Amino acid sequence: MIRIHDSILSTIGRTPVVELKTLSPSHARVFAKLESFNPGGSIKDRLALGVIEAAERSGALKPGQTVVEATSGNTGIGLAVVCAAKGYPLVITMAESFSVERRKLMRFLGAKVVLTPASEKGTGMVAKARELAETHGWFLARQFENEANADIHSATTAREILDAFEGQRLHAFVTGFGTGGTLKGVARVLRAERPGTRILVAEPDNSPLLASGIAQPRAADGSPAASHPAFRPHLMQGWSPDFISKLVADAAEAGLIDETVPVSGRDALAVARRLAEEEDILAGTSSGATLAVALEAARRAPAGSNILCLLPDTGERYLSTPLFADVAEDMDEDELALSESTPSARFAAAPAPAPAPAAEPEVDPQAATFIAEMSGDPGRPVVMFALEWCEFCWAARRIFQALGVDCHSVDLDSVEFARTRLAGTIRPALKARTGSPTIPQIFIGGTLLGGCSDLVEACESGRIAALLEAAGVGYRSPQALDPRRFLPQWVHPRRAAG
Structure with a gap:
């Protein structure tokens, strides 16, 4: 039955598990848990709900208090969903990269x-969030150390996996790591209730933090004290920040990781694209990386194995980002051929013969007066008929x-304007006054500037x-x-060529 929800928050979780029948090798089955089905589009919705509700229960978060957190994006989006629903202001710190x-x-x-600054990496945005919380008395979510992060995954993600594979053996579970909440929360449940399931953790091959064996410098509260020496910039946003979080370290120290598997950015991009083309699943780069490891594990697994990977967004x-770098905005040769x-x-088609010009409509005197009054109103020096x-x-x-200019827009197609006596009369009157039939027509201090292209030229020339x-x-x-960055994206010098 379809449930009627009283809040968007009750739609978080219960995401589907889908078998990948095209990409899986013939002797094994690969499954993907699609966390993009959460309302904020990623697994971080679970984290956000768990952290906020745990803070409410403990009293650490007061009604109306501002929440602040450092994030590469998905946690921030999840927190934005939860905070909007619950009435908390939210401030996010995020590296510009x-x-x-x-x-x-x-x-x-x-x-x-x-x-x-991108140069200060993940530790920089974490430090900024901490400073803002201390300076302004805000609640810091501390996703990288907060046990509520792991707890929500033990209570929801792990239970959903067990339910999906009830009566079947699960040979391996594959995940990446960022905060470590998913890793710690799911792995400890699987270790306790499905001890035969191997836990495989993927990380970028050029940034092997876990594989390096080097301990993370850490402050007394568990937060990173400095960047990890093995960190290098990589393609998988949301994965492997420039430090090993406390939750990831907890999972490693508890023996919850059976194997750490390197994956290249090139493979992550290729598999994410194949996932879209061959399985009709749209997922991000980190999902492509996770799936690449799962597919390799399946190729090495005994016949009849079931491999589950978690696709985070x-x-x-x-x-x-580079994931879409090779996806063209313009038509390629095949698409042009279809067009023609x-x-x-058709862009290459000869223009149709122009129809005989229609007689110009008579200008309504009240419309002309309205234009003169609006364009010459000293209380509204910038007016646009639009x-x-x-x-x-x-x-x-x-x-x-x-x-920083207040522009009064007279919207000729608005419902409100359509109810007036002047509806349908302004454009002929504008053409008679300006000599141009196009919209918009912009006036500054009673002087006609022209249309959008004239505004762009005026900005560029000063x-x-x-x-x-x-x-x-x-x-x-x-x-x-x-000013050209505000123009529609299809306005392109090569548009007519495809």
Whole structure:
């Protein structure tokens, strides 16, 4: 039966286990637990819920108190989901090297994101989160040391795995490690209740923290005191920060790891792409790395073996990373050939004959008066006649926002404007006044600037400053502004070529 949930938080967990029938070798079965089915798109939703609710129970987190945490992104997204549902403000610290998609998702969900220099790695963002908590009296989630992180995985992830394989032998469980919550929480349950299951832990081949055997420098509270000497930058975001967390060290010291397996970034990317193409599962780079280790384990396993790997997140938050580097935005030769195989809507097609020009509609005097009053209103020196969902109108709004300029937008297609007597009369009147039928039309201090491309040119030439100053409008300097980055992505010089 389909359950009606009273909160998004009750949808966390109970993620599916899927058999990979195409990628698995013929003599063994490989299964993937898809943590992208959590509402925040990753396994870190479990961590976030466990840590916050444990802090509520203990009294460490007070109603309305700000939560702060250091994260590569997925924990921050999970915390943003949980904190939004429970009413806690959230501040995230994150190294600038992690994907832009993650920053935007956290901000979209209401969190503040404080970036730290990439050169200071994971320890830098952890130190920043600790300083912010101490300075402002915020609750620090401490995902890398917090036992509630491991506890939620023992209570949920591990139990779900046991339920999925009830009556079947599970020969191996494969996971990577970041905080170590999943590793410690799941491995200790499997060791107790399925002692025949081997625990395989994957880590980047060029950054072998666990395999090095070198102890992690650690502060008294268990947090990292410095970067691990074996750390090197690697492709697997969310995996293997520049230190071994306390929870990972706990799992190692308790004998919960049977084998540490190196995996290359090249293999991680290749397997993630194969997972999408051959199994129709969209997952990230760390998932590709985990699966690469699981597939290799399956190839070496006896006939009839069952291998389970945990895929921590979805692939959509990797669009700006090397995972999608070879995915083109423009049409390739095959796609162009398909486009040209039929006559309509082709970029290379000859333009259709222009229809006979229609008679120009008469200009409504009230529309002309409205335009004159709006464009010349000294209380609204920057006015744009626009459409609500036009991409170029959105670009112009964002440019003005970046300039710190309040732009009054008259949205001609809005429901509110459609109810007025002037609906349908403004565009002919605008064309009669400006000589252009296009939208948007921007006025500054009563002077016509033009459309979106004119605004871009004015920013690039510096002319925008003179117009705003003449109108008495304050603004941020346009010198460091790249207005073209606000244009629609399909506006591209090679667009017509595919």
